[in-house]
Amino acid sequence: MRDQIARLRGAIYSLWYGYFRKNVSIGTGLRIYKKLRISGSGRVDIGRNFVVDGICGDRSQYVTLDVLHPDSVIRIGNNARFHAARISAKFKISIGDDVLIEESGVIDTDFHSIEKKRENSSDENAEKCSVSIGDRVSIGSRSFVTKGLTIGDDVIVAPGSVVATSVKACMRVCGNPARPL
Amino acid sequence: MGFISKILKNPIQSLFYLLAIARGSVYIIRYRILNNKVRIKFPFAAFAPVRITGPGSVSIGKGNHVQKSIFRGLTIVTLSPNALVTIGEKCLLGGVTIRCRQRVEVGDGVMMANPLIQDSFFANPEYAISRIEKNLINETRPITIGTNAWLGAESIILGGTKIGNDTVLSAGAWCLGTYTGDYMLVSGNPAKKPLPIDKLLRLKGIA
Numbered sequence: 001m002r003d004q005i006a007r008l009r010g011a012i013y014s015l016w017y018g019y020f021r022k023n024v025s026i027g028t029g030l031r032i033y034k035k036l037r038i039s040g041s042g043r044v045d046i047g048r049n050f051v052v053d054g055i056c057g058d059r060s061q062y063v064t065l066d067v068l069h070p071d072s073v074i075r076i077g078n079n080a081r082f083h084a085a086r087i088s089a090k091f092k093i094s095i096g097d098d099v100l101i102e103e104s105g106v107i108d109t110d111f112h113s114i115e116k117k118r119e120n121s122s123d124e125n126a127e128k129c130s131v132s133i134g135d136r137v138s139i140g141s142r143s144f145v146t147k148g149l150t151i152g153d154d155v156i157v158a159p160g161s162v163v164a165t166s167v168k169a170c171m172r173v174c175g176n177p178a179r180p181l
Numbered sequence: 182m183g184f185i186s187k188i189l190k191n192p193i194q195s196l197f198y199l200l201a202i203a204r205g206s207v208y209i210i211r212y213r214i215l216n217n218k219v220r221i222k223f224p225f226a227a228f229a230p231v232r233i234t235g236p237g238s239v240s241i242g243k244g245n246h247v248q249k250s251i252f253r254g255l256t257i258v259t260l261s262p263n264a265l266v267t268i269g270e271k272c273l274l275g276g277v278t279i280r281c282r283q284r285v286e287v288g289d290g291v292m293m294a295n296p297l298i299q300d301s302f303f304a305n306p307e308y309a310i311s312r313i314e315k316n317l318i319n320e321t322r323p324i325t326i327g328t329n330a331w332l333g334a335e336s337i338i339l340g341g342t343k344i345g346n347d348t349v350l351s352a353g354a355w356c357l358g359t360y361t362g363d364y365m366l367v368s369g370n371p372a373k374k375p376l377p378i379d380k381l382l383r384l385k386g387i388a
Contacts, residue, residue, distance in 0.1 A: 056304050057232060057258035057278060081308050098310045102303060138309035138318070142297055142337065154311045156318065159299060160337035160355050160370065170313045175355060175371040 006031040010052075023067070026050070027078070034084070035062035042067025042089065047078035047097070055084040055103040055141060064088070068109075071126075077135065091126040096135035096153070103141035104157075106131060110147065134169065201226040201246075229254030229275070237264030237281060242271075242289070250276030252295045257281070260304065269328065280304050283321040288328035288346070296336040296350075300324050327363070337370075349378065 010030030017024045017038075024038055027048035034054035038044055044067055052063045065074055066088035074089050077097035085101040087093060090109035108131045113121030129147045137151055140159030145151070152169030157178065164177035172181045188195045205225035212219040212233060219233050222243035229249045233239055237259025245268065247255045256278045257266055264281045268274070269289035276295030279285055283300055301321040303309050309318045322341035326332070330344050333352035341358035344350070348361050351368035361367055365375035 056260070057234060057256040057280065058252070059232075060253065081305075083305065100303065100305065100308045100310070102305065136310045136312065138303060138311055140303055141299070154313050156302070156309070156311055156313075158302065158357065159297065159339060172313070174357065176353075179371075181357075 002033070003031070006033045036065075037062065038065045038067070040067035040072070041070045042072035042074070045073070045075045047076055047080065049079045050076060051081045053081070053083045058084070058103075061103065083141075089131075090124070090129070092130040093132075094130075095133045096137065098136045099133060100138040102139065102159075104139050104143040104145070106133070106145040108147045197228070198226060201228045204228075205231075205247075227254070231255045233257045235259030235264065235281075236262040237266065239266045239268075241268045244271040246273050246275075248273060248275030250295050252276035252278060258304070260301070284323035286324065287326045288330065290329045291326055291332070292330075293332045294334040294352075296332045296334075296338060298324060298326075298338045300340045302339070322358070347378075348375075 009032040013032055014026045014030055017026060023041060024044045026046045029049040032052045034052060036052045044065055054061055061084035063082045063084060064086050067074055068088060069090050072089045073092045074087060075094040077095060079097055080095060080099045083102040086105040088107050093106060093108050108129045109124060110121060112118040131145060131147060131149060133151045134153035136153055137155045139157040142159055143157050143161045145163045149166045151167045154170045155167050156172040157163060158174035161174045161178045162176040167173055173179060174181045202224050205227040208227055208231050209221045209223060209225055212221060218238040220240045224244060226246045229247050231247055231254055235258050239257055255274045258280045259266065260280060260282045264283060266279055266281050266285045268287045271289060272287065272291045274293055277293050278297050280299040285298055285300055300323060302318055306318050320340065324338060324342050326344045327346035327348065329346055330348045332350045333354060335352060336350045336354040339357040342356040343360045345361050345363040345365060347364045349366050353370055354367050354372055355370035356372045359372050361375040364378050366378050366381060367375045
């Protein structure tokens with residue numbers, strides 16, 4: 001019953017976004033168990049069988065995808081599964097297939113510069129700050145992925161870690177900053 | 182007599198306390214009716230919401246407090262039918278999140294400030310598809326927290342951790358398979374080697 005409702009919600013959501021939000025493209029088989037919020041004017045590409053869910057035990061958290069700039073891109077592969085994930089892009093975030101993200105954040109910008117005026121920082125660009133996450137990556141709860149890095153395939157990020165540097169494929173990392181376990 | 186003088190000293194606080202006790206009693210009755218695997222003992226002071234879900238069994242001792250915090254009260258999730266969560270007496274459980282697949286044991290008089298206690302790596306390990314370390318994903322090890330321990334704010338406790346009596350975890354500490362003896366200080370993400378508090382106090386010249 002719960003699955004059917006989720007599928008129905010997904011179908012309505014896809015239909016709504018197909019008509020009114022041309023910057024979002026969603027593949028077939030979207031399932032929404034909890035709220036999904038897409039904000040901003042950038043581009044969002046979501047693959048097939050995308051699942052949106054909350055984290056078990058906390059009703060207030062939901063999935064947010066923020067594309068803050070008209071040129072920003074979020075690309076999500078097939079069979080991805082987000083549990084209360086918060087993703088905000090100013091440049092480009094690409095996420096591979098079969099990815100599991102639980103209650104954590106992915107961000108590719110600092111939003112402000114370190115100068116006193118706190119304006120948009122001038123040294124950020126798409127090459128430097130883009131985040132790419134490989135296939136079959138699992139990210140544990142209360143962890144965070146910062147800007148300008150690449151996470152390889154089959155990586156496991158332990159709960160509560162802050163990923164600040166690139167991670168090679170087939171590794172498991174933990175801690176702040178994230179190091180191999 | 183001491184009880185009455187306490188009430189007279191700060192009547193507003195005691196009114197809030199009585200309201201919390203009433204709220205806690207509602208939770209006790211609710212879980213007794215709806216879920217016979219959950220046992221909460223009276224008195225249970227709930228200043229913030231309490232959520233207990235899942236097929237496993239939960240037992241909470243008497244005299245526990247649930248304070249207000251950003252994580253909105255106490256959350257206990259049992260992820261499998263044979264999961265077992267036991268919490269001792271007179272604990273402070275503000276903003277605690279427990280996700281249990283096997284066994285979580287908390288002693289008496291434990292102070293906690295919104296920690297995450299999770300005995301498996303992922304809450305949904307069946308969807309973590311990685312070609313390496315299949316056993317790490319599926320691995321669950323029991324967690325034990327001793328009496329009178331103090332878990333600092335936002336600390337994270339993962340599978341296989343055993344925390345001794347009177348031990349202090351500093352804020353943001355991260356434990357995976359950490360074993361500490363009694364009266365130790367654990368800090369760092371990931372956790373460094375536990376330090377005996379007796380020695381620290383002696384170094385500082387306090388005791």
